[in-house]
Amino acid sequence: MLELRGITKRFGRVLANDHIDIRVAPGSIHALVGENGAGKSTAMRIAYGFYTADSGEILVNGRVADIRTPHDAIALGIGMVHQHFMLVPPMTVAENIVLGAEPGTAASLDMKAAIAGIRALSDEFRLAVDPEAPIETLSVGQQQRVELLKALHRRARLLILDEPTAVLTPQEVAEFFAILRRMRDQGRTVVIITHKLSEVLAISDDITVMRDGRVVGVLSTRETSAAEIARLMVGREVLLRVDKAPATPGGVRLQVRDLNVTGPDGSPRLRGISLDVRAGEIVGIAGVEGNGQTELIETLAGLTPRAQVTGRVTVGGRDVTRMNARERREAGVAHIPEDRHRRGLVLSFSLAENAILGVHYRRPAVAGAGGVMLDGHGIDARTDALIRDFDVRPPQRALPARALSGGNQQKLVIGREFSLPPTLLLVSQPTRGVDIGAIEFIHRRIVALRDAGCAVLLVSAELEEATALSDRLLVMHDGRIAGEVDPARATSEQIGLLMTGGGGQTP
Numbered sequence: 192m193l194e195l196r197g198i199t200k201r202f203g204r205v206l207a208n209d210h211i212d213i214r215v216a217p218g219s220i221h222a223l224v225g226e227n228g229a230g231k232s233t234a235m236r237i238a239y240g241f242y243t244a245d246s247g248e249i250l251v252n253g254r255v256a257d258i259r260t261p262h263d264a265i266a267l268g269i270g271m272v273h274q275h276f277m278l279v280p281p282m283t284v285a286e287n288i289v290l291g292a293e294p295g296t297a298a299s300l301d302m303k304a305a306i307a308g309i310r311a312l313s314d315e316f317r318l319a320v321d322p323e324a325p326i327e328t329l330s331v332g333q334q335q336r337v338e339l340l341k342a343l344h345r346r347a348r349l350l351i352l353d354e355p356t357a358v359l360t361p362q363e364v365a366e367f368f369a370i371l372r373r374m375r376d377q378g379r380t381v382v383i384i385t386h387k388l389s390e391v392l393a394i395s396d397d398i399t400v401m402r403d404g405r406v407v408g409v410l411s412t413r414e415t416s417a418a419e420i421a422r423l424m425v426g427r428e429v430l431l432r433v434d435k436a437p438a439t440p441g442g443v444r445l446q447v448r449d450l451n452v453t454g455p456d457g458s459p460r461l462r463g464i465s466l467d468v469r470a471g472e473i474v475g476i477a478g479v480e481g482n483g484q485t486e487l488i489e490t491l492a493g494l495t496p497r498a499q500v501t502g503r504v505t506v507g508g509r510d511v512t513r514m515n516a517r518e519r520r521e522a523g524v525a526h527i528p529e530d531r532h533r534r535g536l537v538l539s540f541s542l543a544e545n546a547i548l549g550v551h552y553r554r555p556a557v558a559g560a561g562g563v564m565l566d567g568h569g570i571d572a573r574t575d576a577l578i579r580d581f582d583v584r585p586p587q588r589a590l591p592a593r594a595l596s597g598g599n600q601q602k603l604v605i606g607r608e609f610s611l612p613p614t615l616l617l618v619s620q621p622t623r624g625v626d627i628g629a630i631e632f633i634h635r636r637i638v639a640l641r642d643a644g645c646a647v648l649l650v651s652a653e654l655e656e657a658t659a660l661s662d663r664l665l666v667m668h669d670g671r672i673a674g675e676v677d678p679a680r681a682t683s684e685q686i687g688l689l690m691t692g693g694g695g696q697t698p
Contacts, residue, residue, distance in 0.1 A: 192217040192349055192380045193238060193269070198247035200233055205585075207233040209404040210247070215349070215397075217252075220371060220381045222391045222412070225401035225424050226626035227596030228584065231384045232274075234401070235351045239271040240264040251349075270342025274354040276334050280327035284320055285309050288341045312343055316370055330481070332363035339370070349380045356390060368394050386424075386626040388417040388431075389655075400424055425628040433659040435638040440662070441470035444646035445491070445615050450502035452486050452495055452670075460486040462670040464502070468615070473637070473647040475661030475678065477654055478690050483670035484650045485529060488619045491648070492526040493519040494534075506615055520549055525613030527605055529620040529650070531597075535604040538593035542583065543574040545592050546607055573610070581606035582632060598629035605633060609640060616640060619650040634660060654683060668692045 193215040200208040208230045215221045223231045236242045238249060240260045249256050251267045258264050264271070278287050285306045294301040309322040318336045326334060335355060342350055356364045371381055371394060385391060391398060392412060400408035400423040408423040421429040445468040452461035461483050468474045476484055489495055491504060493516035504512045506522050514522065528534030536545050547556040547570055555569030574588040581602045583595070592600060601622070608616070621637065622630045637660060641647050651657040657664060658678040666673045666689035673689040 192219075192252060193382070194250040194253075195234060195238060196248050196250065198234060198237060198244045198249075200230075200237060200242060200244050206404050208237070208244070211401070211404070211406045213399050213406065214409075215380060215382055217380050218375060218378055219396040220375050220383060220394055222395035222398045223382055223384045223401065224386060224388075224391055224398060224420060226386070226628050227598035229401040229424070229626075230404040231401050232353055235271065235353065235382060235384060238264065239269060239351060241271075265345050265347070268346060268348035269351065270345060270347030270349070271351040272335070272338040272342060272353065272355060276338055278326045278334060278337060281325060283323050283325055284329075284337050284340070285322040287326055287337060288322075288344050292345060309340060309344060312340060316343065316373055318370060330363075332367070335363075335367065336370075347379075349382070350374065351382045351384070353384045354386075355383060356385065356387065364390070388420055388627065391420065392417060402426055421627050424626070429627055430631055431627075433634050433638065435660075436642070438472045438641065438662040440472040441644065443467045444470045444507055445648060446503075446505045447491070448503045450487075450490065450504065451500070452483075452490050453499045454486075455499070460670055461490065464670075464672060466665060466672065468646045468648050470614070470644050470646050471641060472662045473641050473649055473660055475649045475651065475657040475664045476667055477651070477657045477664055477686055478667035478673075480652050482667045482690075484667055485619065486670075487667070488526070488529070488617050488648070488650055492516055492524065492528075492617050494526075517549070520611070523611070523614035525608035525611050525616050527608050527616070527618040527621060529623065531600050531604050536592045536600060539591055541589050541591055542578065542595075542603060543570050543588040545603060546570070546574040546577050546588075548607065550607075550611070577603070577606040577610060581609075581636070598625040601625050601633070602629060605636065609636065613640075613645055616645055616647045618647065620652060621649070622651075622653070622656065654686065658686075666690055 195211060195213040198208050198211050211234060213234060223235065225231050233242065237244050238258065240258045240263050243259055249258050256267055258267065285302060288309055289305045294305045306322045313320050318340060320333060320336045320340060326337065356367065374381060383395065395412045398410040398412055398415065398420065399406055400410065400420060402424060410420065417431055421431060447464055447466050450461055450464040454460050464487060478484055486495065490500055493514055497513060503510065506524060509522060511519050511522055532538060537548070550556055555573050556565060558564055558566040571588060577583065578586045578588065583599050583602050583606065592603065595603065618637065621633050625633065637647060649657065649660055661678045664676050664678040666676065666686060668690060669692060673692065676686060
């Protein structure tokens with residue numbers, strides 16, 4: 192269905208694709224895996240006409256194809272769903288789907304016909320999306336379906352999906368995979384770019400593994416294992432489990448009592464939350480996204496307007512309830528946000544500038560106590576140490592943060608927060624969109640911080656990650672703590688019951 196032969200692509204001095212060959216069989220689900228920055232997305236963006244290769248050729252259905260723009264790819268039956276959705280929030284589902292390929296004439300758009308066609312397509316693939324709903328009212332999982340419908344509406348026979356499950360809940364992932372299998376059964380071909388090995392093994396027929404811009408392995412899913420895929424991706428044996436000794440908790444570091452938070456519209460987001468986190472332990476929070484986890488972490492970090500918050504929060508015995516984010520950082524609170532682009536980085540800033548965000552007013556970012564002038568040498572030394580200690584690649588402090596892969600952006604944020612150093616770490620979705628090698632690294636650093644006596648409150652939509660890292664696990668539902676479980680003993684079924692509002696306190 193699709194073949195890339197000898198594809199090479201450079202961006203300045205960076206060799207993104209180095210004479211790669213990829214073959215995708217028709218009517219299959221083909222996984223393209225590798226660490227962040229391995230060249231996976233670049234290769235598929237070349238196939239989709241987003242980029243033009245410096246050399247090599249593309250074949251579609253056995254014929255050489257001249258693909259220079261996405262319009263060329265669409266005309267050949269290729270569609271692509273990008274990791275960050277390309278949707279216009281105020282517009283409806285139907286308006287987004289036909290955008291750029293509007294039905295009717297310039298003088299008279301036939302939206303009724305478009306809506307009917309989209310509804311029929313949605314029913315055919317059981318996507319369950321209302322064509323007349325505004326995008327801004329849809330969940331992330333529903334927006335993912337809109338992106339699929341957009342490609343199907345343009346009669347795509349080959350779908351390229353870039354990290355399609357990065358922002359989906361476990362329930363949405365299961366539904367999404369069922370949709371992909373139906374597409375394959377109807378003769379369509381799917382290329383899925385991902386780093387999640389469990390999903391690769393669950394959904395794909397064949398696997399191409401990339402590392403450092405090259406293809407390093409072609410595997411049949413039925414004949415391989417997670418360990419073999421990981422080894423090819425990283426170039427070494429990878430620990431696929433969290434290696435940690437039992438916690439030795441100390442005194443209570445974070446105490447939350449009867450915390451209530453309302454949204455800007457006055458609706459309740461958190462309802463009577465009470466919890467403790469001790470020094471030297473990781474307390475995890477599991478739950479279906481949208482049940483208050485985001486509001487909890489952001490409120491504890493001091494990012495929620497005070498008028499929307501009631502209750503009491505203490506850190507190290509000090510009442511921080513009315514403190515702002517900067518004051519809480521001075522009290523030893525570090526925050527790794529779930530959305531590194533919106534809350535963690537300024538993408539146009541250099542690595543050095545991002546490395547001092549939140550500590551730009553104190554040494555080593557400024558010269559001397561109470562200094563007002565930035566200290567370039569101090570900033571460079573801090574940045575170089577962060578890049579070295581947290582393996583940020585490429586190691587160039589002048590690069591803008593947007594030039595880094597998602598995994599390296601995450602390591603930059605984590606390195607900055609860990610370097611405070613914190614006594615309380617609030618971490619949300621620590622490995623979202625991060626490759627297997629970086630996941631191992633991030634997990635190891637979080638455990639090391641715990642072992643050094645830091646208290647950690649962890650939110651993860653990945654249930655496997657939450658149970659593996661946590662010493663105690665709380666489950667949230669509808670803005671409340673639905674129960675506490677022992678992550679070493681509780682089953683997925685027990686936790687899932689609490690996540691959906693069923694069951695009581697689980698041992």
